[in-house]
Amino acid sequence: MIRLSIIGSGNVAQHLIQLFGKTAGIELVQVFSRNKEAVSNLVPIQKITSDFSELKPVDLTIIAVSDNAIESVSKEIPFENHFVVHTSGSLAMETLDNKNRKGVFYPLQTFSKSKEVDFKTIPLCLEAQDKTDHQLLQTVAKLVSDTVYNVDSEQRKALHVAAVFVSNFTNHMYQIGNEICEENNVPFAILKPLIQETANKILTLSPSEAQTGPAKRKDTQTINTHLNFLTDENHKEIYKILTKSIIDNGKKL
Amino acid sequence: MIRLSIIGSGNVAQHLIQLFGKTAGIELVQVFSRNKEAVSNLVPIQKITSDFSELKPVDLTIIAVSDNAIESVSKEIPFENHFVVHTSGSLAMETLDNKNRKGVFYPLQTFSKSKEVDFKTIPLCLEAQDKTDHQLLQTVAKLVSDTVYNVDSEQRKALHVAAVFVSNFTNHMYQIGNEICEENNVPFAILKPLIQETANKILTLSPSEAQTGPAKRKDTQTINTHLNFLTDENHKEIYKILTKSIIDNGKKL
Numbered sequence: 239m240i241r242l243s244i245i246g247s248g249n250v251a252q253h254l255i256q257l258f259g260k261t262a263g264i265e266l267v268q269v270f271s272r273n274k275e276a277v278s279n280l281v282p283i284q285k286i287t288s289d290f291s292e293l294k295p296v297d298l299t300i301i302a303v304s305d306n307a308i309e310s311v312s313k314e315i316p317f318e319n320h321f322v323v324h325t326s327g328s329l330a331m332e333t334l335d336n337k338n339r340k341g342v343f344y345p346l347q348t349f350s351k352s353k354e355v356d357f358k359t360i361p362l363c364l365e366a367q368d369k370t371d372h373q374l375l376q377t378v379a380k381l382v383s384d385t386v387y388n389v390d391s392e393q394r395k396a397l398h399v400a401a402v403f404v405s406n407f408t409n410h411m412y413q414i415g416n417e418i419c420e421e422n423n424v425p426f427a428i429l430k431p432l433i434q435e436t437a438n439k440i441l442t443l444s445p446s447e448a449q450t451g452p453a454k455r456k457d458t459q460t461i462n463t464h465l466n467f468l469t470d471e472n473h474k475e476i477y478k479i480l481t482k483s484i485i486d487n488g489k490k491l
Numbered sequence: 492m493i494r495l496s497i498i499g500s501g502n503v504a505q506h507l508i509q510l511f512g513k514t515a516g517i518e519l520v521q522v523f524s525r526n527k528e529a530v531s532n533l534v535p536i537q538k539i540t541s542d543f544s545e546l547k548p549v550d551l552t553i554i555a556v557s558d559n560a561i562e563s564v565s566k567e568i569p570f571e572n573h574f575v576v577h578t579s580g581s582l583a584m585e586t587l588d589n590k591n592r593k594g595v596f597y598p599l600q601t602f603s604k605s606k607e608v609d610f611k612t613i614p615l616c617l618e619a620q621d622k623t624d625h626q627l628l629q630t631v632a633k634l635v636s637d638t639v640y641n642v643d644s645e646q647r648k649a650l651h652v653a654a655v656f657v658s659n660f661t662n663h664m665y666q667i668g669n670e671i672c673e674e675n676n677v678p679f680a681i682l683k684p685l686i687q688e689t690a691n692k693i694l695t696l697s698p699s700e701a702q703t704g705p706a707k708r709k710d711t712q713t714i715n716t717h718l719n720f721l722t723d724e725n726h727k728e729i730y731k732i733l734t735k736s737i738i739d740n741g742k743k744l
Contacts, residue, residue, distance in 0.1 A: 304710075305710065305712065305713060306710075306712060328705075328713050328716055328717070346681055346682070346684075346685055347684065347685055347688060348685060348688055348689055348692070348701075348703050348704075349703070355688065359684050359687075360684060361681045361684055361685075363681070385681075385684070387678075387681055389677065389681075392675070393675055393676065393677045395716075395720055396671055396672065396674070396675030396677055396720070397672070397675075397677050397681060397682070398717075399671055399717045399720055399721060399730075400667075400668035400669075400671040400672050400677075400679075400682060401668070401682060401685055402704055402705065402706075402717060402730070403664045403665075403667045403668045403671070403726075403729075403730075404664055404665050404668035404682050404685060404686050404689070405685050405686070405688075405689045405703070405704070406702070406703060406704030406705075406706060406707070406737070407664045407729075407733045408661045408664045408665075408686070408689050408690075409689055409692075409693070409698055409701050409702050409703070410698075410702065410706075410733055410736060410737050410740075411656045411657055411660045411661045411664065412656075412657050412661075412693050412698040412701070413698035413699060413702065413740065414653075414656045414736075415653040415654070415656045415657035415698075416653075416697070416698045416699075418649055418652055418653040418656070419649065419650070419653050421649070422645070422646055422649030422650075423646065424642065424646045424649055424650050424653075425640075426653075428599055428614045428616070428638075428640055428642075428650060429599070429650070429653060429654060429657050430693065430694060431599075431600065431612050431613060431614055431638070432599055432600055432601060432614075432654055432657060432658050433657050433658070433661070433690050433693055434690055434691075434694075435600060435601055435608065435658075436601055436657070436658045436661050436662055436690070437661075437686050437687055437689070437690035437691075438687075438690075439601070439662075440662070440665050440683065440686055441683060441687075444669070445662055445663075445665040445666035445668075445669045446666060446669075448601075448662050448665070449659070449662050449663065449666065450601050450602070450658070450659060450662070451601075451655055451658070451659030452581075452655065452659075453655075453659060453663075454659070457558065457559075459558070459559060460558060460581050463581055463648075464581070464651075464652045464655060467648055467649070467652055468652060472736055472739065473656075475732065476656075476660075476732060476733070476736060477652075477655070477656075479728065479729060479732055480660045480663055480729070483663060483667075483725055483729060484659070484663050486725065487663075487666065
């Protein structure tokens with residue numbers, strides 16, 4: 239039985255609490271939350287603490303708080319020489335305080351509180367200073383996910399930036415599509431199968447093979463029609479810069 | 492039995508030829524292709540013509556050629572007073588020559604020759620001048636798709652622009668993510684579940700509800716870390732403009 243505790247009550251922390259609370263082979267020992275009520279529906283109340291001095295040493299302490307709080311929270315931990323990880327995509331393992339052995343447990347996924355996720359399909363990116371700690375982290379990761387990767391801090395930083403493009407910026411493309419539909423009284427729902435197919439294509443084709451559209455075809459007539467149609471200056475600017483980027487990409491190949 | 496012919500041999504034409512060749516209630520009468528070999532594996536050779544004067548009048552003639560050829564091809568049709576449609580998202584119905592009755596049959600999907608699509612899930616956007624023609628077009632559309640919409644030329648133009656954002660530009664975000672992974676020796680495959688989940692979220696959440704990431708959180712520290720990490724000036728510029736756009740969007744709400 240691997241004993242672990244989770245520090246945090248946000249999006250990622252809540253998903254991890256629910257996950258590890260029901261994983262065979264894992265004992266969820268404690269949850270730290272400044273506001274006990276935030277997690278009181280996820281874990282028995284006697285396991286929740288809002289006082290760092292009450293945190294007990296366990297096999298694995300997971301700090302799942304916002305990036306700017308990770309360093310200070312790791313300093314607050316009352317014990318030493320135990321294994322402590324953070325869950326951030328963008329911060330180096332070194333961000334953690336030196337008094338404990340360090341590692342990273344980064345689930346590469348977009349979490350929304352209002353939507354359930356199937357953890358089995360989420361890639362977990364692991365890093366640890368110590369070999370034995372790394373093995374423990376792998377054991378834990380493989381209990382909950384089918385895809386476990388070893389990723390060092392520099393690679394993880396690259397992944398995190400790439401994830402902003404393929405997820406956050408992609409969702410913003412959906413947002414702009416939605417705005418254009420609303421302005422012209424067309425249901426955004428018409429676009430949903432296209433959104434699904436665009437994501438599905440990437441499972442079997444490379445992004446450059448999957449690229450279609452007026453920019454890919456260098457169809458300047460359609461591009462100009464679109465630019466004339468767009469009234470929002472921000473939409474227009476984004477259309478121009480991304481069209482140019484797709485055209486320039488074609489030249490590189 | 493509805494008798495129809497298809498003009499064209501490109502991506503969309505090939506998908507339509509295969510589709511209507513096997514649809515009960517539809518007789519695929521002729522296929523026009525300048526190069527007969529391009530479609531000779533899709534349809535019996537005696538149905539293929541490369542001579543416009545051989546085209547016979549049918550219930551529905553579908554012009555599935557590139558946007559800049561639609562007008563001239565519609566002039567080449569040897570018969571008059573029949574129902575002729577194009578399949579373009581960006582061109583008005585009026586682009587077609589006046590000698591025949593006009594309409595549009597626009598499948599809103601991204602077609603790659605190398606990937607099969609399930610037509611049943613593709614939204615078909617229909618328009619016709621004549622009421623009886625419109626009914627015929629609806630009958631044909633409902634034989635092959637579960638989602639059929641009536642969309643006028645102005646709305647279709649909006650949809651086409653929106654589709655560029657949610658599909659072409661989204662795929663370009665995948666492309667950039669791929670480039671960042673390659674530059675840093677991380678497998679792009681790690682990002683694929685995130686890409687799927689980002690597309691799936693949009694089925695149940697609005698794009699603004701689904702938005703996550705440093706720009707949404709106005710997390711300037713992470714944004715600056717990312718900008719320092721990016722070495723490609725084009726990636727950097729796109730990161731900046733899309734981050735600004737997400738932040739400005741947050742202010743509007």
